[in-house]
Amino acid sequence: MSETYTPILLEDIRRTADLCVKCNICTTACPVAAVTDLFPGPKFVGPQAQRFRDPEMPSPDDSLDYCSGCGVCTQVCPHDVKVMEINIAAKAELRERQLEENKLDPHLWRNWLLGHNEALGELGGWFAPISNLVMGIPLTRTLMEVTLGIDRHAPFPKFHFTKFRSWFFGAHQKEKAPTPPGAPKVAYFYGCATNNYEPEVGRAIVAVLEHNGFEVVLPEQNCCGLPMQSNGDFDGARRYANANLRTLAPYAAEGIPIVLGGTSCAMELKADYQHLLGIHTEEARLVAENTYDISEFLWMQHEAGRLRTDFARTEAYLPYHTSCHQKLHRIGRPALELLSLVPGLRAEEMGFDCCGITGTYGYKHEKYDIAYAVGEPLFERLKASGAEMALCDNETCRWNIANQSGLRVVHTMQILARAYGLSEHGL
Amino acid sequence: MDDVLVIGAGPAGLVAAWTAHRRGARVKVLASGIGTTHVMPGWLQVLNTDGSVEAGVAELAAQQPDHPYALAGAGAVQAGLAMLREVIEPAGLRYVGDITGNLLLPTALGAVHRAAYAPESFIAGDLRERGAMLIVGPDAWRDFYPLLCAENLARQGFAARGMTFALPESEAGKFDTTPPGFARLFERPEIRTRVAYLLKPHLSGFKRVGFPAILGLEHHREVWEDLQDRLGLPVFEIPTLPPSVPGLRLFAAFKRALAPAGVQLLLDMTATHGLIEGRHVTGVVVPTVTGRQAIYQAERYILATGGLYGGGVASDHHGLLREVVFGLPVEAPGELGDWFRSELLGEAGHPIHRAGVRANHVMQPVDADGRVLLENVRVAGRLLAGSQPTLEGSTEGVWLATAYRAAC
Secondary structure: OHHHHHOHHHHOOEEEEOOOOOOOHHHHOOOOOOOOOOOOOOOHHHHHHOOOOOOOOOOOOOOHHOOOOOOOOHHHHHOOOHHHHHHHHHHHHHHHHHHHHHOOOOHHHHHHHHHHHHHHHHHHOOOHHHHHHHHHHHHHHHHHHHOOOOOOOOOOOOOOOOOOHHHHHHHHHHHOOOOOOOEEEEEEEOOOHHHOOOHHHHHHHHHHHHHHHOEEEEOOOOOHHHHHHHOHHHHHHHHHHHHHHHHHHHHHHHHOOOEEEOOHHHHHHHHHHHHHOOOOOOHHHHHHOEEEEEHHHHHHHHHHOOOOOOOOOOEEEEEEEHHHHHHHOOOOOOOHHEEEOOOOOEEEEOOOOOOOOOOHHHHHHHHHHHHHHHHHHHHHHHHHHHEEEEEEHHHHHHHHHHHHHEEEEHHHHHHHHOOOOOOOOOO | EEEEEOOOOOOOHHHHHHHHHHHHOOOEOOOOOOOHHHHOOOOOOOOOOOHHHHHHHHHHHOOOOHHHHHHHOOHHHHHHHHHHHHHHHHHHHOEEEOOOOOOOEEEOOOOOEOOEOOOOOHHHOOOOOOOOEEEEEEEOOOOOOHHHHHHHHHOOOEEEEEEOOOOOHHOOOOOOOOOOHHHHHHHHHHHHHHHHHHHEEEEEEOOOOEEOOOOOOOOOOHHHHHHHHHHHOOEEEEEOOOOOHHHHHHHHHHHHHHHHOOOOOEEOOOOOOEEOOOOOOEEHHHHHEOOOOEEEEEEEEEOOOOOOOOOOOEEEEOEEEEEEEOOOEEEOOOOHHHHOOOOOOOOOOOOHOOOOOOOOOOHHHHOOOOOEEOOOOOEEEEOOOOOHHHHHHOOOHHHHHHHHHOOO
């Protein structure tokens, strides 16, 4: 481990364990502890166990593997303890020990695979029709469950042969209206999911930005690193992080805003590179300061009087789920604010903390039922809402909610693109 | 821009938010985290008195014109309670009681507490009734000792006996041993069947059965009624150590009511400071996770950030007390040395508990001479100066009355 990764003492999230007064408010709010006895709650494995963690000693409590990393604990804590972050850091130590004990543990291989979903999407895309066919065979999923522990019911998105990036540099460059001279630039970090599985989300974001007079540029990029980070592979996550920081920092240095559609990937760039992965470089700081959630960015434009509001009347009721990781941005609910600008549209926040899937957590066979139980009240509420479509701005949440509720679930920007009359790019 | 921005998501902030919403305002709530709901016992104390609570409040207001009750005006407690009831009754939660006299309710240690209102599930524990009580609880739980509770009640002349029952589920390795963990167990019908079966042979001679306040969360009413049916006796709950299950029920009811009402309840959103022009707040700053100084604006700001314990007031080693968002002056009797006076919870009161922000009769913050400091700010709840809640037994009453007044 190089010196760069030694957390600066005052910025070390583990230090915040000392702010804990043991009120257990986090435990009461933990969606996982509420549905299983396998996880005693964030306070016990977080700030409490932290006092007994020593780099040279085994972790005092393996049950922290059942922490989903949703971060509700961090949000409800009235004393500013970074509970989830403490747990994620401890998970990385736990994984290192497990690797030492049994390198052949299939769960570690499964977690490795889930951590590499960028490569999976890339590979699957090359053979898109075949890979979708194979993934659609129940036997495939059963085998995956038995051998790797990837639950057969977890939602797998469809691979796409044409990646978002290829569309952008190919078809889009030919079709798009000429960029007005002096148009401000926006760097778009689309992430693996948009590139491989949901290019329509990327197209909607590009359409909305260009409609508002921005020139969209696509920096070189790779996976944000979150899947590795949440599976305890901090070294792997840092490799991804550093590669992204190298290509993104020049944009940030020029003051070009970096926007993301995925709320979890955005947390990596905004905070986790520094505070969890311990990358305390000027590059990391610069990138974080210039990174915005797409709705956050557009709402800032609106507040500055720069957002176009030529929305067509859209009579619709759309239930909205705020992803758990979006709440960690501390930006309020800019998507709801934007949607309120569309005449006729009524978007209602569902008010649930988490849909359960939290990235790759709900894909794991031993955690699938827990994830389902966490999200069940949301799914039931959506089924009862009478709506056919719902909104959520994070990828795996979207797939999970669609899979479990039967509703179509889209990104806010797909709705905005349509309301702007840009639907050929969006929906 | 919103009409009203409430800062703080404790009981006062939540009641103020609902009240403002009901008066037609577009409302947002910003808070550092979850507030006092999770540590409150569940009952609503208005005033410690053996006589009429209403008359006592009027008398207190007449004697102390700076007291929050005097500022909020007559009827504010009941008006605040009406707002609370609007939110919680659809969730099956009812508060019972009367402003004319106090209930006498047992604590977990068997002390006697006065409260004007209490959850319906507390009422059978009213010690003004003389019926013998069986106080029960899970054995091997470190947070509630039925025998200790009963023994202390008996010493004071109340007929009470304690017994424990086995609850093996609570001894599983990773069981959440906080009160909500137990409350979730009681949501399971088979647990209630077993507990009732264990208790049934021991009920003869008793008129009522007291449990720690762990009788269900989301389906509390069903859980409580089911246990009464199975035991054939009135069942009552006794507040436990935090986290408070009755408080969690309230918070959940607010969460459920606010979202469809379009009121955003935003946690992890610490307002670090206000933007002030003259005597007018033009915005509050809430840094995002990247440190961007995001500004939230509204016509009016309701400050319900709590007192010294809730985080609304900060102190430093120079003996300075400061209101944390707008830097309002904090009135505190005595000096630094007095804050460390012994008997923090003594019957004579303690200077530090008087610390707070002064306000006028519409809850605008004022200076020592009564001049309005910030015109579009209202102060609610524990942040207000002028009361000694633990001593007066006015904690929840002050929340309700001032939250209501601040939102009007």
